[in-house]
Amino acid sequence: MGKIVMSGPQNMSLDGVVQDPDGKEGFRVGGWFLEYGEGLEAWSRVALDDALGAEAWLLGRRSYAYFGERWRPRTGQLADKLNSMPKYVVSSTLTEPDWNNTTILKGDIVTEVSKLKEELDGEIVIPASYQLGHTLIEHDLVDEVRLVVFPVVLGAGERFFGETTGKKPLCLVDVKTIGDGLVSLTYQFLPGRG
Numbered sequence: 072m073g074k075i076v077m078s079g080p081q082n083m084s085l086d087g088v089v090q091d092p093d094g095k096e097g098f099r100v101g102g103w104f105l106e107y108g109e110g111l112e113a114w115s116r117v118a119l120d121d122a123l124g125a126e127a128w129l130l131g132r133r134s135y136a137y138f139g140e141r142w143r144p145r146t147g148q149l150a151d152k153l154n155s156m157p158k159y160v161v162s163s164t165l166t167e168p169d170w171n172n173t174t175i176l177k178g179d180i181v182t183e184v185s186k187l188k189e190e191l192d193g194e195i196v197i198p199a200s201y202q203l204g205h206t207l208i209e210h211d212l213v214d215e216v217r218l219v220v221f222p223v224v225l226g227a228g229e230r231f232f233g234e235t236t237g238k239k240p241l242c243l244v245d246v247k248t249i250g251d252g253l254v255s256l257t258y259q260f261l262p263g264r265g
Contacts, residue, residue, distance in 0.1 A: 073191035078121050078217035079198025088228035089201045100225045113250035119149050126193030131200035132162035139170040181210045205233035215259045222252045
């Protein structure tokens with residue numbers, strides 16, 4: 072059975088905002104990721120380890136387009152892994168995948184991801200697709216979250232955790248400092264949740 076991990080790593084501000092980390096979406100406080108040059112080299116090593124440990128990637132349509140555009144033309148250890156690994160994209164509009172080893176999941180997202188979890192072994196990593204993550208957390212399909220917290224408070228924007236119908240208890244399993252000021256936190260969702 073597969074393990075669903077929200078990672079990549081999942082970057083967020085101290086107040087939980089994940090929106091527009093690179094500033095390309097035009098969000099008024101976007102671009103916060105790029106302000107931490109010293110920590111980004113160490114962050115890159117964390118991202119590489121995360122990708123190398125993944126069996127597959129699970130993405131929403133927008134994250135799929137973003138990562139595909141960025142990684143398809145590249146080579147190197149991380150690019151080679153991402154370009155060759157199985158990728159599953161949740162989309163009702165995508166008809167032809169343009170990134171090799173991609174399967175489009177259509178229909179009920181909870182049913183499709185539950186099947187995927189049964190069919191695959193190893194880590195199924197969800198990078199950056201926080202809206203997809205909201206749905207899967209609500210339906211108790213996410214096993215672990217790996218967060219990298221950036222030392223900035225944005226005060227507005229889309230948050231990593233959305234509203235849920237009940238409590239979602241977690242257990243802290245790892246904490247690391249990355250570079251100068253970034254913190255990596257790994258939490259596992261507890262069985263018999265809220």
